Amino acid sequence: MFSQEKYLKALKYAVKAHGEQKTPNGEPYITHLSSVAMEVIHACQEGKVEDKKADLAITVALLHDTIEDTDVTYDDLYSNFGAEVAEGVDALTKDKTLPTKKEQMEDSINKLLTQGYEIQMVKLADRITNMQKPPEHWDGEKIFNYHKEAKFILSCLKNSNLHLSKRLEEKINNYIVYIK
Numbered sequence: 807m808f809s810q811e812k813y814l815k816a817l818k819y820a821v822k823a824h825g826e827q828k829t830p831n832g833e834p835y836i837t838h839l840s841s842v843a844m845e846v847i848h849a850c851q852e853g854k855v856e857d858k859k860a861d862l863a864i865t866v867a868l869l870h871d872t873i874e875d876t877d878v879t880y881d882d883l884y885s886n887f888g889a890e891v892a893e894g895v896d897a898l899t900k901d902k903t904l905p906t907k908k909e910q911m912e913d914s915i916n917k918l919l920t921q922g923y924e925i926q927m928v929k930l931a932d933r934i935t936n937m938q939k940p941p942e943h944w945d946g947e948k949i950f951n952y953h954k955e956a957k958f959i960l961s962c963l964k965n966s967n968l969h970l971s972k973r974l975e976e977k978i979n980n981y982i983v984y985i986k
């Protein structure tokens with residue numbers, strides 16, 4: 807059984823950190839975070855992930871965008887949630903000092919490959935959640951690159967969880983309809 811206490815601690819922390827931030831569809835940001843957490847929870851059950859690792863994966867899912875998109879730092883996460891959570895979220899964070907999106911993604915994947923499967927899973931869950939109808943303002947090139955990037959993420963992290971790999975593969979196949 808997962809820890810409700812840990813779930814609520816991470817949920818409340820993430821809600822506070824993201825504040826008024828919205829998803830690209832204009833919904834409160836927690837909509838994205840709780841959707842990623844839902845994918846992770848289901849995958850932990852399907853994959854029979856042990857409770858301690860599942861709690862870590864779920865906590866990291868709820869906090870995965872804090873360093874990248876809010877004022878929260880690695881040190882803040884370290885002092886509130888410990889080293890494993892801080893390291894996990896850091897691995898899921900793009901290094902914006904790198905010049906291109908491609909390099910930022912590759913750097914994050916390399917960091918993720920040094921982490922346990924329970925952390926790598928969160929990246930698959932994040933992309934599953936994001937593989938929806940592209941926003942109106944995206945051009946054909948951006949949509950093509952997003953699809954290509956999703957295939958790259960799957961190829962690198964597919965061993966982390968069979969259920970999520972299948973889910974993402976389906977999403978990637980369905981996304982083809984948006985490529986012009």
Ligand SMILES: [Mn+2]
Nearest residue numbers: 838870871932
């Ligand atoms: Mn995300």
